[in-house]
Amino acid sequence: MPGFKIDHIQYKKNNLKVEFSADTLEKVEKIIARYPAECRKSALLPVLHIAQEEFGGYLSVDVMDYVAVILGIQYIEVYEVATFYSQFYLEKTGKYVIEVCRTGPCAICGGEKISEYLQKKLKISDGETTSDGLFTLREVECLGACGYAPAMQINTEFYEHLTVDKIDTILDLLTKNTNTEKPEGSRWTDKFF
Amino acid sequence: MDRQILLEHIAVPGIETFDVFRSKGGYNAVAKVLKELSSEDVVAEIKKSGLRGRGGAGFPTGLKWSFIDKKSSKPKYLVCNADESEPGTFKDRYLMEHLPHQLIEGMIVSSYALGVNTAYIYVRGEFKYIIGILNKALRETYSNGFLGNNILGTGYNLDIHVHPGAGAYICGEETALLESLEGKRGNPRIKPPFPASKGLYDSPTVVNNVETLAVVGPIINMGGEKYASIGLGKSSGTKLISACGNINKPGVFEIEMGLPVEEFIYSQKYCGGISNNKKMKAVIPGGSSVPILPANLILKTAKGIPRLLTYESLSEGGFETGTMLGSGGFIVYDEDTCIVRNTWNLTRFYHHESCGQCSPCREGTGWMEKVLHRIETGEGRSHDMDLLVSIASKIEGNTICPLGDAAAWPVASAIRHFRNEFEFHVAHPEIVKIKDHGSIEKYT
Numbered sequence: 067m068p069g070f071k072i073d074h075i076q077y078k079k080n081n082l083k084v085e086f087s088a089d090t091l092e093k094v095e096k097i098i099a100r101y102p103a104e105c106r107k108s109a110l111l112p113v114l115h116i117a118q119e120e121f122g123g124y125l126s127v128d129v130m131d132y133v134a135v136i137l138g139i140q141y142i143e144v145y146e147v148a149t150f151y152s153q154f155y156l157e158k159t160g161k162y163v164i165e166v167c168r169t170g171p172c173a174i175c176g177g178e179k180i181s182e183y184l185q186k187k188l189k190i191s192d193g194e195t196t197s198d199g200l201f202t203l204r205e206v207e208c209l210g211a212c213g214y215a216p217a218m219q220i221n222t223e224f225y226e227h228l229t230v231d232k233i234d235t236i237l238d239l240l241t242k243n244t245n246t247e248k249p250e251g252s253r254w255t256d257k258f259f
Numbered sequence: 260m261d262r263q264i265l266l267e268h269i270a271v272p273g274i275e276t277f278d279v280f281r282s283k284g285g286y287n288a289v290a291k292v293l294k295e296l297s298s299e300d301v302v303a304e305i306k307k308s309g310l311r312g313r314g315g316a317g318f319p320t321g322l323k324w325s326f327i328d329k330k331s332s333k334p335k336y337l338v339c340n341a342d343e344s345e346p347g348t349f350k351d352r353y354l355m356e357h358l359p360h361q362l363i364e365g366m367i368v369s370s371y372a373l374g375v376n377t378a379y380i381y382v383r384g385e386f387k388y389i390i391g392i393l394n395k396a397l398r399e400t401y402s403n404g405f406l407g408n409n410i411l412g413t414g415y416n417l418d419i420h421v422h423p424g425a426g427a428y429i430c431g432e433e434t435a436l437l438e439s440l441e442g443k444r445g446n447p448r449i450k451p452p453f454p455a456s457k458g459l460y461d462s463p464t465v466v467n468n469v470e471t472l473a474v475v476g477p478i479i480n481m482g483g484e485k486y487a488s489i490g491l492g493k494s495s496g497t498k499l500i501s502a503c504g505n506i507n508k509p510g511v512f513e514i515e516m517g518l519p520v521e522e523f524i525y526s527q528k529y530c531g532g533i534s535n536n537k538k539m540k541a542v543i544p545g546g547s548s549v550p551i552l553p554a555n556l557i558l559k560t561a562k563g564i565p566r567l568l569t570y571e572s573l574s575e576g577g578f579e580t581g582t583m584l585g586s587g588g589f590i591v592y593d594e595d596t597c598i599v600r601n602t603w604n605l606t607r608f609y610h611h612e613s614c615g616q617c618s619p620c621r622e623g624t625g626w627m628e629k630v631l632h633r634i635e636t637g638e639g640r641s642h643d644m645d646l647l648v649s650i651a652s653k654i655e656g657n658t659i660c661p662l663g664d665a666a667a668w669p670v671a672s673a674i675r676h677f678r679n680e681f682e683f684h685v686a687h688p689e690i691v692k693i694k695d696h697g698s699i700e701k702y703t
């Protein structure tokens with residue numbers, strides 16, 4: 067189960083007007099068309115990914131309700147999915163979500179130190195966001211990059227064979243918003259749908 | 260033992276594009292089956308090849324295909340399992356990144372064999388860049404007339420779509436994957452019914468691993484019999500092994516089944532030996548779910564016979580002294596590794612990834628994590644090892660899906676082979692309270 071905090075958080079509906087742009091809506095319609103007509107719900111995961119990207123990097127109650135309406139399903143069907151998968155965020159995140167792998171193969175290849183360094187450098191712990199709203203740090207399970215350990219992911223990009231120096235470079239580039247130059251060994255895509 | 264079937268053309272520049280892949284004989288298998296073979300012929304060829312599923316369970320692929328309910332009036336589906344999240348496993352990602360067309364070719368042939376007109380590739384949500392690569396490759400395949408309606412003028416129609424997951428290891432279990440593809444939480448289904456009769460949208464469905472599907476094209480080209488002659492006995496063909504951990508050359512290697520484990524670990528062609536000239540302590544050869552073996556037992560069976568990379572040789576000795584080939588996620592640990600810390604780490608993984616449907620798995624994984632954590636941090640109690648063995652045995656076999664077993668086996672095997680390390684932890688809290696205590700061997 068994803069380690070989100072359910073304890074005392076009240077997820078509130080603000081009745082904000084949420085709407086995809088015309089372009090996005092067209093993209094969403096194309097995705098829905100990949101599944102049989104009576105199975106629109108199948109598009110839920112891809113559409114939630116798109117919604118999260120379009121509406122500020124997380125899924126508010128208003129956004130989830132909007133997605134439910136688009137797919138013709140109950141609100142609860144969206145909530146239960148959004149709370150199950152670790153890549154859906156229910157609270158506001160930083161512009162860059164750093165997901166650093168903590169699982170066995172990375173851990174024995176220096177992953178624990180990388181995670182500690184990130185916490186020290188950003189002055190936040192697991193699950194927190196920097197005060198400038200730039201970075202959220204999350205420890206995650208195996209990213210399927212164990213042979214290139216230690217590994218982490220920032221938004222849709224993979225960074226591998228991490229060292230302290232490399233972290234400095236990556237965070238520097240992102241802070242200066244010049245992340246069009248990717249450090250060697252990173253993998254990313256601009257368009258995935 | 261140098262045979263390359265899947266990765267034969269990996270070094271050819273541009274092999275990820277349709278044109279280059281085609282110039283190397285890619286998609287010949289599609290042309291061949293659509294024009295010359297019936298769907299039954301294709302299934303028969305795969306049966307002859309002896310191909311076994313590469314996702315972990317090693318179930319014979321031809322047999323699985325023959326279970327699909329052909330008489331059903333519902334549409335049939337093929338789903339490619341590209342959820343790859345088992346710690347130590349990264350071969351499917353490598354295949355999709357470098358040879359996306361090898362997978363697509365295999366999916367077209369397989370779909371034809373199964374009477375499928377719509378197929379999905381379920382890719383773990385973290386692999387967004389892979390989704391980009393696959394979609395680009397699919398567009399090329401469509402525009403070259405190998406996908407869509409009336410493929411190569413034969414009247415056969417097929418669409419392949421990529422579907423993203425969103426971060427959940429359990430969605431690699433095939434029925435959880437189908438639930439997820441239907442837009443639900445990834446809760447595994449109770450079986451039977453099996454997907455072959457009631458799968459996606461209650462329709463007959465086959466779920467296969469990326470590597471399994473990718474090798475279907477080459478098998479059709481060389482013939483099932485030829486493929487069966489490669490490898491060793493019931494472990495026919497080649498296998499991708501993703502090697503990681505404390506070795507000199509981590510990466511993905513295609514090996515012919517039957518390669519000795521020792522050669523795989525120490526040869527410069529493969530892992531290149533243990534890094535920093537250290538000694539090898541232990542290996543988990545098939546992804547984190549299979550039992551860990553100490554160095555002596557991974558190199559040779561209890562009877563002293565060299566261990567080979569085959570399904571049979573790795574499981575020789577059962578769970579007492581053997582392990583499993585699993586997904587081929589080969590994790591090597593050097594002499595500095597703390598087995599307790601590693602076991603705790605992997606148990607935390609299973610606890611985190613349990614879907615929570617069955618109490619033995621949901622509660623048991625959390626309980627084991629807690630006990631392992633207290634042993635590792637110097638708070639262990641003398642009967643904790645027996646407690647762990649007992650919890651593991653109560654999870655095993657008592658759950659809806661094999662994640663429960665997958666969580667139990669690493670703990671049971673670590674205690675079986677490294678009990679002295681656990682006992683040392685309990686006896687010497689002052690040492691293990693030091694966070695980076697590493698292997699306890701240096702203190703004994």
Ligand SMILES: Cc1cc2nc3c(=O)[nH]c(=O)nc-3n(C[C@H](O)[C@H](O)[C@H](O)COP(=O)(O)O)c2cc1C
Binds near residue numbers: 342468662
């Ligand atoms: C917890 C769990 C996770 C799994 N993860 C994967 C996976 O990531 N990829 C995969 O191909 N099979 C995975 N499997 C195995 C699948 O359930 C299924 O057996 C496999 O996809 C069948 O394909 P194959 O016959 O080609 O091996 C997993 C099984 C379990 C129990």
Ligand code: SF4
Binds near residue numbers: 612615621
């Ligand atoms: S064994 Fe674990 S993961 Fe599998 S269905 Fe039961 S609770 Fe879920």
Ligand code: FES
Binds near residue numbers: 169170171209346347
């Ligand atoms: S353990 Fe870190 S990517 Fe697999």
